[in-house]
Amino acid sequence: MGVVELRLKPVVKVFRRECHRVLESERTTIHGANSMLMVFQISVAEVCKKERGDFSVALSDVLVAWKCLLLDKLHLSHDGSPISENYDLIRKEYDSFLKRTNTVDLIDVYNMYKQLRRNEDPEDPLTAMQLFEFLHGCTDVFEETDVIPPCPATPSNRAHHSSSQVYRVVRRVFSSYLGLLVNTKNDLALAHTLNAPSRSLGHKAFTNLKHAACNSSTSLFLAATSFVRAIQLGGKGYAPPQSDPLRKHMKGLIQFVHFTDQLEEILGESPDSSAAGCKIVSSIRATLLKGLSNVDPVYAAAEATVKELKERICQIHITQKELAFGTGISPARPKAYAINHATAYGGRESVKLLMALLDEEALVPPCRNKAELLTEDQAILNGTEGVCLLSLYKSPEAPTGISPQPLRNRIQSQEGHVKSKPREKVIRSQFACTYQDDKLPLNRVLDFPSSSQLPTCMHPAPKHRGPSPAAREEEPDATETRVEVEPEAESSALGQRSGNACVRAGGPRNGPARNQKVPKTSKRKLASRECEEQGTEENQPPQKRPPAKASNPGLAKKCSKAAGKKLIAGQGKLTSFFRL
Known part of the structure; x- marks a missing residue:
């Protein structure tokens, strides 16, 4: 046992005998030199975590702060020694750790010895400088007497x-x-x-x-x-x-x-x-x-x-x-x-x-x-x-080195992902209720014209005019009739969910030229042919038209019969499917 250890032994003995006078618990334990350094390293890392956010510390920083702690607690001058950064916080964290764990270090024992000793006890068994050199690890103060047991050198x-x-x-x-x-x-x-x-x-x-x-x-x-x-x-x-x-x-x-x-x-x-x-x-x-x-x-x-x-x-x-x-x-x-x-x-x-x-x-x-x-x-x-x-x-x-974003920014970014985007206005069929929303819109499947090409206003349907007397003279065959159709300048504006063209009994939206010959006995075929001429558009129920006033009562009667027969929704399209 070294010289300093022999002198420290009575100090610790007096402390253990009289510790009940200054401590709350009689089971307070003492940290040795090695344990003191370990506790101090943890304290320095805790301060680094509070200041920089990273629980780590360099060995050189620990040794510099360790020397400052020994000199400060033993009331010795620093003699130009550098003072560690955040030393006050480190000292506070170190003392808090000792108090929380019901422990003291050798310097605390040495400082309390003066007020705890009796008259028969030695006055100054060792000086503060000797204790500093012992804890700091100076080789000229203590002698290494550890007996290392031999260990077999086996793999x-x-x-x-x-x-x-x-x-x-x-x-x-x-x-x-x-x-x-x-x-x-x-x-x-x-x-x-x-x-x-x-x-x-x-x-x-x-x-x-x-x-x-x-x-x-x-x-x-x-x-x-x-x-x-x-x-x-x-x-x-x-x-x-x-x-x-x-x-x-x-x-x-x-x-x-x-x-x-x-x-x-x-x-x-x-x-x-x-x-x-x-x-x-x-x-x-x-x-x-x-x-x-x-x-x-x-x-x-x-x-x-x-x-x-x-x-x-x-x-x-x-x-x-x-x-x-x-x-x-x-x-x-x-x-x-x-x-x-x-x-x-x-x-x-x-x-x-x-x-x-x-x-x-x-x-x-x-x-x-x-x-x-x-x-x-x-x-x-x-x-x-x-x-x-x-x-x-x-x-x-x-730690990743990247500080987390403020809570306000994270909430806003999350709302941006969760917020539903407004859907584009698409033209849907009258059978849109049978389709699923997650599929492609019907305007992409049926190749409808874009919304910019659609007409925005609707004019009333043109009136049928009877054939002229000259035209009636040129019709010896009673199986054919002449129907005059006024070309429509503009069509009706289509709503968001009504993308079908309006089929009128008089003819398609862009009807044929005037005086077109239409077979008399092919009224249903005429409606089907009108649907085919519209491309891929579907039919909607025809709208009622006012009765035509023609000079020829026979022809007006036939036209009124043709206009009176309404097509079922989609009938023309279905008829074209089953056509041979």
Whole structure:
């Protein structure tokens, strides 16, 4: 153990003894140098997200802001050191994270030592500059005494990781599980243990859990526990809805909560704190090494970690037992009138032992390679593609760099797509009710003339004039008659749904020349021929015409009979279909 670590040990001891005077909870945990840097990186990324919209930060920016934070909290001069951008916001976010997770860092412990120490305690075990150099990673202040257990150099899927990195990650997972038993509000500890070992609780599951905790203003552990309890015990009326995003990760969350419940049962049921601590460490080892062979680097690192932790637990237990026997006063004895006071002692001594063990873990010197520390992922334990802590806290929706359009513009654009376009006025048949609207309009199918070519006014129908006396003399044959037809200058204007030409008994719209000979006995054929001359237009019922006044009473009678017989709608067209 280095010099600074030896001097920090009494500081932490006094803080743990008197922390109830300044803190709301006695289960407040301490962040070591490595954990402080991880929390600070997350805080800087949170500020970048609020300012620029992207949850990411460069390593150089983190290190510059990290130095500013150490100098500021230790009340040291910057000596011309550059001040990081948005430093005030970063400092506020960092302090908020510590308060929300019921944790403190080593600098807070050092600052509170002066007001918490007693007369018999040393006055200044170390200076502020020594603590700064220790946290910043100066090599001339502390000596590296980490004993890295030998790992067999065998080919495996984790061969690209060094033995020191594997050992550090495994040790952190053990400490995080123990930290959750002491302080369930520690979100950083949950982030290290949620998917270690693999429970299929990756990036998306952690993000959904973080959103659920933010919506309910609780810790990540309490959000996971509440969801599982509601599923198992809530019933139909209290169970989370099917639309809850955590339902997709229900199996992994149940496994995680069930394992933590087992550890808490060991913590509360074992009367001996040393035995309880050893059982908890053995349970964590069995979970991490499930399915691994003894030649795996994780297996060797876990075995070495379990051996060291068990030895240290036994030593702490002996020390606490001697202190309690020498003073004769039971520490923090619960009140006699407390609820369930008969079982209030269960697990209390074990919790104190774990807190002392975690305090020693917080005094471990920082990692020399900051880039390796901040980019470590869970692939070392899971054997699959993992994510570092910064990526784990990042939302899975990657930013595109394009800000969304205002709501007003999006609504207007949507209305433009939904709004029905006005339909063009088309000429439809009298049988248009039998056609479907989604098909082509009838003017394209029947090749009607365009609306610009259609007449816009209607004149009354011309009157029939009887043949002249000279014409009657030239008609010796009684089988033929002469009919004079006035050519129509303009026709009627057609409506939107009446595109058929009006067929008149006197002749078509553009009738033949005057004095045209029409067979006397082909009245129906005459109407059919008139329909054919109109092209593809259909017939409408003929309109009534006033009786013609002719000088020849016989011819007027025949014309009145021809005009009196009305054609059925479409009769001429149908007759032309069946013509041979």
